[in-house]
Amino acid sequence: MIINQLIDEDFVNYKTPSMYIGFPKCDFKCERECGMQVCQNSALAKAPTMEISVEKLIDRYINNDITKSIVIAGLEPFDSFEDLYVFIYKFREKSNDDIIIYTGYYKDEIKEQINKFKCLGNIVIKFGRFIPNHHLHYDEVLEVYLASDNQYAERIN
Numbered sequence: 001m002i003i004n005q006l007i008d009e010d011f012v013n014y015k016t017p018s019m020y021i022g023f024p025k026c027d028f029k030c031e032r033e034c035g036m037q038v039c040q041n042s043a044l045a046k047a048p049t050m051e052i053s054v055e056k057l058i059d060r061y062i063n064n065d066i067t068k069s070i071v072i073a074g075l076e077p078f079d080s081f082e083d084l085y086v087f088i089y090k091f092r093e094k095s096n097d098d099i100i101i102y103t104g105y106y107k108d109e110i111k112e113q114i115n116k117f118k119c120l121g122n123i124v125i126k127f128g129r130f131i132p133n134h135h136l137h138y139d140e141v142l143e144v145y146l147a148s149d150n151q152y153a154e155r156i157n
Contacts, residue, residue: 001057001083004049005074008064013071014100014124015143019061022074023084024049045075054090062094073102078110085113088120098122100142100153104129107154118157126153 005022013020024045061067070091077084078101088099099122103110107127117123124141128151139146141153 001054001087002049002051002080003074004047006050006052006057008060009066010071013073013102013142013144014069014098016068016098017066018069018071018100019057019064019067020071020073021057021087023072023077023080025075025079054087057087058091058094061091069098069100071100071102076104077101078103078105078113081113085116088117088123092120096122098124100124100126102126114156121157122155123157124153124155126151128152 002024003021004024005020007020010018010020061070072084072087084101091099101123103125105127106129107114107125114125126139126142126146128146128148131148131150134148134150136145136147137149137151138144139151139153141155146152
């Protein structure tokens with residue numbers, strides 16, 4: 001699997017300590033729509049990628065007594081859907097811990113992909129693009145602040 005960021009212990013993106021996996025692809029839809037460079041992850045597009053096996057990622061997570069969830073974000077996880085799905089499917093063979101996916105897509109744009117995750121359990125998706133000049137707000141599901149008031153998280157199963 002190709003990723004461009006890995007943080008074994010993240011305490012910022014979800015209510016529980018998480019392993020953070022950054023995915024390497026994005027079409028920069030947020031910037032295209034608002035006509036400005038606004039992505040907080042733009043630097044990741046130029047960051048070197050690393051190849052790591054799904055099994056090794058899962059083992060790193062399972063062998064860490066601190067982490068209780070996995071956050072998948074980075075650029076745009078749904079733009080690498082096959083890798084995303086394989087990782088989650090294999091992870092479910094070892095753990096039922098929460099998996100949180102940060103996406104810039106709106107729910108209606110990825111209905112088909114969401115349906116494929118429904119049988120895998122304990123998945124939360126943060127939906128919505130960053131929009132400049134929107135207000136920071138607290139998300140009750142993630143229990144963290146999100147940058148735009150149009151963004152929200154939902155447990156899909």
